[in-house]
Amino acid sequence: MSAVPFQPSLGRSKMIARVLQYALHIALVLFFLFPLVFMFVSAFKGDELQLLKDMGSMMAFVPHGDVSGKNFASVFSSSSFRQAFFNSTFTVSITVILGILVNSMLAYALARFRFRGRTLILTAIIALIIIPFEAIAVPLLMLVNELPWFSGTRGWLDSYQVQIIPFVAHAFSIYLFYQFFIALPKDLEEAAMMDGASRLRIYWSIVMPLSKPVIATVAVLQFLSRWGDLLWPVMVVRGDNYATLPLAMQTFFGQYPRHWGEVMAFAAMATLPTLSLFIVFQRWFVRSAISSGVKG
Amino acid sequence: MASVKMRKIRKTYDNSVEVIKGVDLEVKDGEFMVFVGPSGCGKSTMMRMIAGLEEISDGELHIGERLANDLPPVDRKVAMVFQSYALYPHMTVAENMGFGLKLAGTPKAEVKEIVGKAAEILRISHLLERRPKALSGGQRQRVAIGRAIVRKPGVFLFDEPLSNLDAGLRVQMRVELTKLHKELGSTMIYVTHDQTEAMTMGDRIAVFNQGVVEQVGPPMELYRDPVNTFVAEFLGAPKMNLLPAKWAKQGNGAMLEVGGCKIPWNGDGAGPIEAVRDDLLLGIRPEHIDVLSDASETGTIGAKLEVVERLGDTVLLYVKIAGLDSHVAVKLPEDGNQWSRGAVVGLRPREKAALLFARSGQRVN
Numbered sequence: 001m002s003a004v005p006f007q008p009s010l011g012r013s014k015m016i017a018r019v020l021q022y023a024l025h026i027a028l029v030l031f032f033l034f035p036l037v038f039m040f041v042s043a044f045k046g047d048e049l050q051l052l053k054d055m056g057s058m059m060a061f062v063p064h065g066d067v068s069g070k071n072f073a074s075v076f077s078s079s080s081f082r083q084a085f086f087n088s089t090f091t092v093s094i095t096v097i098l099g100i101l102v103n104s105m106l107a108y109a110l111a112r113f114r115f116r117g118r119t120l121i122l123t124a125i126i127a128l129i130i131i132p133f134e135a136i137a138v139p140l141l142m143l144v145n146e147l148p149w150f151s152g153t154r155g156w157l158d159s160y161q162v163q164i165i166p167f168v169a170h171a172f173s174i175y176l177f178y179q180f181f182i183a184l185p186k187d188l189e190e191a192a193m194m195d196g197a198s199r200l201r202i203y204w205s206i207v208m209p210l211s212k213p214v215i216a217t218v219a220v221l222q223f224l225s226r227w228g229d230l231l232w233p234v235m236v237v238r239g240d241n242y243a244t245l246p247l248a249m250q251t252f253f254g255q256y257p258r259h260w261g262e263v264m265a266f267a268a269m270a271t272l273p274t275l276s277l278f279i280v281f282q283r284w285f286v287r288s289a290i291s292s293g294v295k296g
Numbered sequence: 297m298a299s300v301k302m303r304k305i306r307k308t309y310d311n312s313v314e315v316i317k318g319v320d321l322e323v324k325d326g327e328f329m330v331f332v333g334p335s336g337c338g339k340s341t342m343m344r345m346i347a348g349l350e351e352i353s354d355g356e357l358h359i360g361e362r363l364a365n366d367l368p369p370v371d372r373k374v375a376m377v378f379q380s381y382a383l384y385p386h387m388t389v390a391e392n393m394g395f396g397l398k399l400a401g402t403p404k405a406e407v408k409e410i411v412g413k414a415a416e417i418l419r420i421s422h423l424l425e426r427r428p429k430a431l432s433g434g435q436r437q438r439v440a441i442g443r444a445i446v447r448k449p450g451v452f453l454f455d456e457p458l459s460n461l462d463a464g465l466r467v468q469m470r471v472e473l474t475k476l477h478k479e480l481g482s483t484m485i486y487v488t489h490d491q492t493e494a495m496t497m498g499d500r501i502a503v504f505n506q507g508v509v510e511q512v513g514p515p516m517e518l519y520r521d522p523v524n525t526f527v528a529e530f531l532g533a534p535k536m537n538l539l540p541a542k543w544a545k546q547g548n549g550a551m552l553e554v555g556g557c558k559i560p561w562n563g564d565g566a567g568p569i570e571a572v573r574d575d576l577l578l579g580i581r582p583e584h585i586d587v588l589s590d591a592s593e594t595g596t597i598g599a600k601l602e603v604v605e606r607l608g609d610t611v612l613l614y615v616k617i618a619g620l621d622s623h624v625a626v627k628l629p630e631d632g633n634q635w636s637r638g639a640v641v642g643l644r645p646r647e648k649a650a651l652l653f654a655r656s657g658q659r660v661n
Contacts (some may be wrong), residue, residue: 190349195396195447196370201661205395209386 005226018214025260037061039271040248042264046070051261071265081266082238084248089273091163091244092226098168099222106169107177108203112189122178126172134231141235162236173218180214181207216284220277240280244268297326298360298373298450300346305340305355307507315341317507318355322450323485328477330488332494332530333504341486342536343453344502345377346485360450370396375444378455379437379460382429383443389415393442405426414445434465441476454486469528470497480598495519503527510618520649525577525657534582534612534625538653541578543569554578555617557597562647568660569652576660577653582627583651587613588642596642599624605636617639 038060045051046066054060074082108120144156144166157164184207192202208215230246237243249270252263278285300323307316309314316338323329323418331339346357348369352575357364364372383392393414394407402410416419418438428436436649444452458466474497478483479550484579488494494501495515503510503518503526511518511527521527522536540552543561550561569576591598602623603614613626624643 183580184609185380185382187382188384189380191376191378191396191443192384193349194347194374195367196397196399196441201399206384 009217013248016219020129031169034061036271039264040268042072043071045261048189048261050189055260058126071259071261072269074259074262075265075269078262079251080243080248081245081269083240084243084245087160087163087267088227088270091160092223094160095164095167095226096163096222099170100218101174102168103170103218104177104208104211104215105171105203106121107174108176108181108207111178111181125171125174125178126128137235144149144236157236158238158242163233163242166232167222170218170222171280173222176214176218177211180211184210213284220281220285223277224274227270299323299327299358300451300483300485301358302342303356303358304347305342305345306353307338307345307350308353315507316345316346316353319509320508321502321509321512322420323483326481326485328474328497328499330494330498330501331485331504332489332491332501332531335491336506336595337505339489339504340455342453343376343456343485343487346372346451347374347385347453349376350370350436353589354561363569374453375447375449375451376455377437377440377444377457378576379456381428381440381460383436387422388425389431389439389442390429392428392439393424393446396443410446411442414442417445417476418442422521434463434469436463437469439472445480451482452480452482452500456488459488459490466493466654473497489493491533495531501531505528505530522651523659525579525653528579528651528653532581534627536579536581536651537585537624538577539580539617539620539624541576541652543573543576543652548616548648552576555597555599555619559595559597559645560647561650572654572660575655577655578645578652579651580645581649582612585626586622586644586646587626587628589639589643591640591642593642593644594643599641599643601637601639601641602639604632611635615643617643 028053031171041063042051044063044067045054046068054062062295083189110118110125124284144162146154148154149156149159149161153193156165188210189202189205192206197205228246229244230250233247234250235243237247240248249263249266252266297632302319302321305316305319306314308314319338320343320535327517331338331342332571341350346359346364348364348367352365359367359372359374370460384395387395387479390408390411393411397407411420418441419436420435420442423431423435423439428439435459442459444534457473458469461469468495473486486493486497490529499516500513501515501518502512505526511523513521515531518527519531522531525536525538527539539554546553546558546560551558551562588596594653597617599615599617601615602612605612605614607629607630611628611630611633613625613628615626626643651659654660
């Protein structure tokens, strides 16, 4: 007779709690996954009629019928996707890179230097976090419309700089960097000072390499907000030359009948960089979001 | 190598809190000086001012022949080893050690050679490619010392460098640091709150208390001849016993009354003693008390044995004298004697080693 190994059984209430927990997890995953699956599946449905028919049922999530890359080819031929993709990548990348530099430098100064007005600046930055962009969009538009540029022209409308410079300084990013820097041990910086490092060198060679988690968080947050922004491009861009992806996607909504397959293919391609960025930085992002108390 | 001279150094925070109150001190060229004192006494602040990490509010600091008050840390030719090691986590051991040289523009090959030599001295050559997180506490400490050595500083500053190590490793590193001082012959200033480290490592000790230096001198001089009760109690474990006493003339000599018992006192300097004759403290180290089984013998202080601690080579007895609040500690060599708790014994302080202090704390004999 073989012995039955002793298996500790979970208490009934613990078991129910665990089942509920898993059910909640599954519901949340489905909630976030459904729109993505719907978008990717619809993008591959070559038959527009089939796509429209499926929209009212669960078949919207099942690739069937004419499954092809027809919609993607059509996006490239009928819209300025390539130009818009370049514009988005260029403006967002430069904004994120400059943002990391400028915001971290300001945060470092606030975290480490003692100067008159420091508390006031810090308070102002925290206050700025709660002001929504929509509230300052119109005054900002009027401002950039009057600003000169190096070429001698006046007004920044229809340009790259109008989509980059106003978004480099970012109050929430400064706050995230500041929180991270004040928690960094001062000993490391003092050791570098003893080694002969200047403040700039300490910032660049010691502080920034140790700040990867917060850099990842700021990069992802900034990237997401700029990549998906439609309001500002609508206000400042007139033609295709400087249009970003959300603006370029609007061309499909001006056509009749609407080609939802193409819209989905466009949206799927526009989403991929965001997804891949998150996957690459996920480890640091999650760690920093937890440690800084940011709900990502 | 360089000497360090401090002249009336003061440090005030926010124009109100004075943490260093006019320190005058000279650390000689090649000397191993220990700053010792309890937490918050100002010893670390003093060291940070020498390093250039804190501004000097008033007074003069000379490193070598130069006035160093306003020199940036790197120009002071000093290197500091931090309590937390302060190794750069994202750099390898070799990069950590060579960072200062790299900043100074030293050619790569030369940096490698200097780092290699320092690593050999500290026996960490096999760790050069590792990151700090892959090192043990002792190894990290060596790397931190290595980082200081490669800069060939005139003065080494150690800020409680052994306090994060376990007891065994601390003893080992203590010996190694003393050896290193002999090998390099550099001026070293070492901050600690551990009186054992101070006694065993320093050529001289400066005892800090509330922002002032109470006494400076070789360890045994401070141990035997403290100027006040603070120094007397701070050095030595268990600390010196301080017993309320009265002094009186008796025939041709004098005697002390301690705990209701009279013991002979032939020491000199009756003058200052007489001025505070009824308000004295008899200072006697635990190892300078003889214990007699007969408490009624003349010249002894009667006491009740309360605690016996056997440490292997020595025995610590804690006895209670009637009328006194605190226990008196006695340190005896282990001789197999079965001390029984509750026994009444006679204590006889060895007069030559006994010290007298006024209640204010100042030494009077």
